Amino acid sequence: MKFLESVYRLALWLYPRSFRAQFADELVELHRSRLRDTQRSRGVVWLEAFASALRHGPAERWSALRGHDLPEPRPPETPPRGNRSFQLVPLVFSILQDVRIAWRALLRRPLVGAVMIVTLAVGLGANAFLFGVVDAVLLRPLPYEEPDRLVLIDNRYDENITSSSPPDFVDRRDLAESLGEVAAFHRTEMAMLPIVESGAQARQVQAAFVTGQFFELLGVSPRLGHIDFPSAEGQPSSQIVISYGTWRTVYGGDSAVVGHDVLLDGVSHTISAVLPPGVDLPRHTDIWLPLTFTPEQLADSYRPNEFLTTLGRLADDFTVEHAAAEMDALAQRTLELQPSRADFLRQHGFGAHVEALGDSLVGDVRPALFLFSFAVGAILLLACANVAHLLLAQATARSHEMSVRRALGAGKLRLVRQVLTESLLLSFLGAGLGIGLAAFGLRFLEVLVPRDVPRIEQATLDPSLIAFALALSMVSAVVFGIPAAVRNTGAQGLRAGRTTAGTKNARTVRRALVVVEVALALLLVASASLLLRSFQALTTLDVGFETGGRTAFRINLPSESSAEQILSFHAALQERFEAIPGIHGAATADHLPLSGRRWTATFRPEGSPTDVVPSADIKIVGTRFFEVLGVPLLAGRHFDTNDVRDGTRVVIVDEWTARRHFVGTDGQLAEALGRRINVGDLEDPRFREIVGIVGHVRTRAFDEEGLPQLYFSATQVPLQTFDVVLSSAGDPSRLAPQLRSMLQELNPNLPLHAVVGLDELVGRSVALERFQTRVLGALASLALFLASVGLYGVLAFAVSRRGREFGLRIALGASARQIASSVIREALVLTLLGLSLGAGLALVAVRWLHQLTWKVTTADPASWLVAAMVLLAVAVLAASAPALRATRISPSRALQAD
Amino acid sequence: MPSSTSRTDVSFHLPLHPSDYLILLSLVREDLHGYGILKAISMDGAREASIDPGNLYRRLHKMLNAAWVERNQTKDSKDDRRRSYRLTELGRRVAHAETARLRRLVESQAARSLSAEMMS
Incomplete structure (x- = not known):
């Protein structure tokens, strides 16, 4: 077979040209002769020949470079090493031999060896684990087209970042030079009921409403079906797009899913496409629906309604800074369009906030990951230092052995190589164990790492992680091996034969x-x-309210329900739940404090000028909200069933609002009762009357004191989507089956999503x-x-x-x-x-x-x-x-x- | 190497690389081609004295340049690829010098007591 010979001839190119010209034919002929005389297989003979060329070709090049033409005398430091060189790949062989020596040295002190390996495994494992996380969260590019060019644009009041209004979005889309395509989205929760033959259960899903350009802007094309969302000014459409995860879990990956109908909050929609895995914007979204605006929503008077996030792609040659400057300028322009708010906006430093999409996703997490990287790096250094101690102690114990070997002619480099081989062996064993630990940690990632960390679910044991761990282990081996290596070569001949x-x-x-x-x-x-x-x-x-012994869950009523239906549902729910033994009280609210949801609007006390309008956080709450959550009533009364829809419009305010806007820091809170405000539309003549004053509650975040707070009554503003809070004795999670059946009695299409303790929620x-x-x-x-x-x-x-x-x-x-x-x-x-x-x-x-x-x-x-x-x-x-x-x-x- | 230096001292080449010495020895009695050298070495010096083929030609390359060996110009074989190598006068003297060096070493007081140790 000529093939192996040709491979060998290729390997001969490793030799310098002049050498090849003289000896190539002879070398080939020599191997042919060997082949004739031996019983060994052709493959082995040529493999040996190949290995020999691999070893000596470059070596010959090297000596040719150094110009050593004469056979130079060499010190007898390397005695002829038997028939070693004629066996298989010599280089591998000699390395294996070093490893064997190292292995034997390790086995001589198994306990010390085990301690060193475990120490290194902990250090390397921690680093490998964190690398897996950092790689997934920070390093891997987002699965969108040119993700670096994507930016999120929000409104800004001084340093506070809020959402934008539909007209803001249109401004950015139509007027900005620094942005190419622009889309808007907002998220909500919905009850989804797939319409299939077998009785499917309704489930709560994260839904995102997105304008027409959204998917084109991301550069995402569907895995199944096709997406044809209407533009922001277009006609509403009932098509939806589902995430890869939803497709797998709800439809079992059925490729016939396109065209299926689903009920969302009771309204029929049609699935038009399934997205590829990894598309997750906004985060944790299960379904995407088209977002369109009515002409009223696009009018300037609608600007106070800020509920959108704008997504844009930077135009060529523009940076985030350019876009930020231009968006700020656009924001200033809108002041003239809304004279009634202009002073307020100016006073509160109204502007725009532009952030790269990647930064906004990992913003909170980045410093923590840096800190952890530093910490695991320090752990590895500590591990290396400890292993270096142990190796040094061994080196001292072995100084006699080393001196003898030096005396017998082993070169310094040979001894250093031996020590470093031992270090590498330890380090690789440690890395192997460490990778195992990291894989174990990554498997239990969901338990270890909060869900908020973006893309954390993509952290897995992959080749880059293994390569990282191995590379790190080699660096570590050098770091902890050097002190011992220096120590060994420091042994001067037999002089160190004495144990000093x-x-x-x-x-x-x-x-x-x-x-x-x-x-x-x-x-x-x-x-x-x-x-x-x-x-x-x-x-x-x-935080201003009680969390212990409270349980919460969320309910979405069908969106075509009438106000009467909703109100009677609330009444029935309240009555049924409070009848369950062990439940002390049931409260409802459009959202709970510290839940991440919020609704902010401006308000104006009656009689005060319209040009300075404060903002407030607003909640719509049921009659027993304050009692169930343990928020103290400081003056006046709670809401009750007499607060009917066409009766006097009532509001409960927090102590802050009362003191700041009505009675001052030293006044009697009760004096604020009966005063009136209007909210949102400042020209609205229908004022709300303050009937109660309650304690201030932390509603945005633990570390943020928040705004003044206003509460509307759910008996006057019917809530289609709301949270229910139950206060109970004993473990609330045991109530879940009972709650589920009770809810099914009230309305069989309602999902009961996760029932969680308020402690946990907060x-x-x-x-x-x-x-x-x-x-x-x-x-x-x-x-x-x-x-x-x-x-x-x-x-x-x-x-x-x-x-x-x-x-x-x-x-x-x-x-x-x-x-x-x-x-x-x-x-x-x-x-x-x-x-x-x-x-x-x-x-x-x-x-x-x-x-x-x-x-x-x-x-x-x-x-x-x-x-x-x-x-x-x-x-x-x-x-x-x-x-x-x-x-x-x-x-x-x-x-x-x- | 020019002939005028043929009488010069060769001791500065010593000690020889073990492989060089083995190759020189194999060529003392007859001219051999590459494979012949390999076989002669492994027969003479028992198993522990063998040379990797890739290394053989590197050593030969050096020795050719140093004029310790030369190629047989006579076409004794029809096959041009099996050219044999011959020891030059210089090469023979180098081999002599190395042999003498090794003999002195083996006959030294230390080596004698060492072999006495091995006998006992």
């Missing part, structure tokens, strides 16, 4: 390592304690903070542990090496206390050095932290002091065992030992 205590250099290296370890641990512990204090400050706040608004605090706490504990192990290792080793000195001192009359304190003093000195180094590093590092903390300055002395004290305590603890051992050294034995 670790040379001075090695001891300095170990101490420096410990100092760095303490510094890193200080950084992590202090960061964790900062976050913890910040988190505590955040969650122990009085907790979600701080899920990210809680997650950060926990993760950093865990990493800091790990760092503390690793640093203390490092400190312990160094001291224990030093005590064992200084046995003779201690023995002598004891013999000369030193007390146990003096001996022990000399060990502990060393620990303290090292720790203090580490603490000062850490404090220095901290000056740089804390700048990141302030984005993550709340009401706690990063210079918070308590946090730093606590961290330093913890480290000192741990240092003393780590030093105590070696110190004790030092006092027990028997003088006679120590002095005889050498």
Whole structure:
């Protein structure tokens, strides 16, 4: 077969040209002769030939380059190595041999080896895991066409970012030069009931209304069907587009789904397309519906209704900054179009906010991921430092072996290679285990990481993660292998054959390592304690309402229901639920505080000028809302069933509104009762009368005090979509089956979506903070542990090496206390050095932290002091065992030992 | 290498690379082509003395340049690809020098006591 020979001839190109010209034919002929004389298979013979060319071709090139024509005399450092070179691929063979030696060295001390591998696995695993997360969340491009050119545009009042109105959207679409295509969307929840033969259950879905250009703008084409959404000014359409996830879960991936009908809030729609996986804008959307506007909605008078987000694609040659400047200018232009609001808008710094889509998705998460990256990097460094300690200790123990090998002619490089092979072996084993740990962590990602983190579900064990872990392990191997390698080659011939205590250099290296370890641990512990204090400050706040023992769920009534139907449903629901044993009360509201939903509008106290109009957060609540949520009634009365639709329009305001706009800080709250306001449309002559004053409630976020608050009665403003809150004794989750059947009796088409405790619902608004605090706490504990192990290792080793000195001192009359304190003093000195180094590093590092903390300055002395004290305590603890051992050294034995 | 240097000292080439020495030895008694050299070496020096073919020609390349060996110009074979190699005068002297060096080494006091150790 000529084929193998031709492959070999190709390999001959590895040799320099002049060499090839002289010897190529002879080489081929030689291998043919070998083939004739041997019983081995053709493949093996040519493979050997190939391997030989692979090895010697480049080597010949190299010597040709160096111009060594004479056979240079070489020191006998590499004796002829048997028949090794004639077996298979020699290079691989020699590496394997090194690995075998390393493996044997490892097996000689299996416990130490296991400790090193596990230490590295923890360090590398943490890094691999975080890499998986960062890769999915930050690094991978969004699955849209040129995602870097996509921007989100919102309205802005000073620093507060809000949604936009339909006319704002049209301005941006038609007037902006910096934007190409522009689309608008807003999201809501709907009850979806697929119409299929078998009785399907209604489910609650996240729906997004989007204008016609939306999908073209993203560059998304459907996986099935086609999308033909009307333009913003077009005729409403009943087609919908479903997400890949919905297609799989609801329709089981049925490709005949296009053309199916579904009921959304009771109205029939037709599925026209299925999107490819990964399309998730706005986040967690299950279905997309066309968004069109009526002429009234597009009029200037509609501008106060801000509920849209605008999505745009930057035009060529324009940047986000250009767009931001132009959008601000457009916003100023609208002031002239609405004279009644102009002063208000000017006063509140009305403008526009433009942000790249990618930034807006990961905005909250980015600082946390940076912090974690730093933390896991520090953990890896600590792990490396500890492994370096152990290797150094081994190197000292093996210095005799190394000296003998040097004396026998092993070159420095040969010994360094041996040590680095051992390091690499350890590191790869650690990486293997670490990748396993990371894969385990990624599998339980949903439990570990809050759902709010964008694209987190895409983090999986993939080749890039493995490559990252392996590359990192190689770097680590060099980092922790170098001290031991230097130590070994430092052994000077047989002179080091005597077992001296670790040379001075090695001891300095170990101490420096410990100092760095303490510094890193200080950084992590202090960061964790900062976050913890910040988190505590955040969650122990009085939010103004009770969450314990409260359960909540959401209901969407069919959208064609009449006001009467809705009101009677509410009444029935209230009555039925409160009749369930164990339920103390049932309340309804259009949305709950701290749920992420909000409705903001301007209002005006009667008699005050129309040019200065404050904004307020508004909720529509049922009659028992304040009682069930434990919001105190400070004056007046609750809503009741006498507040009928055509009766006096009533409003309950919070204490802030009353004090700021009616009675002042010292006045009697009751004086505000009976005063009147109008809301939204400031020219509306139908005022609302204040009938009650309640406590202020945190409604937007834990760390945001919010706006004045107004409450309308659900008996006057019928709620088609609303939250129900039940207060009950005992575990509310046990009520779910009972609630479901009761709801089915009231209306069989209603889905009962997740019933969750109000605790949990509210907790979600701080899920990210809680997650950060926990993760950093865990990493800091790990760092503390690793640093203390490092400190312990160094001291224990030093005590064992200084046995003779201690023995002598004891013999000369030193007390146990003096001996022990000399060990502990060393620990303290090292720790203090580490603490000062850490404090220095901290000056740089804390700048990141302030984005993550709340009401706690990063210079918070308590946090730093606590961290330093913890480290000192741990240092003393780590030093105590070696110190004790030092006092027990028997003088006679120590002095005889050498 | 020009002949005027033929009387010059060859000791600065010592010690030889083990492979070079083996190749020179194989050519002492007869001229051989590449494969012949390989076979001679593995027969003579037992299994542990063998040379990788790729390395063989690298060594030969160097020795040709150093004029320790030369190609047989006579067409003793019809096949041009099996040209044989012959030891030059210089090459023979280098091999002599190396042999003498090794002999001195083996007969040294240390080596003798070492082999005495091995006997006992």
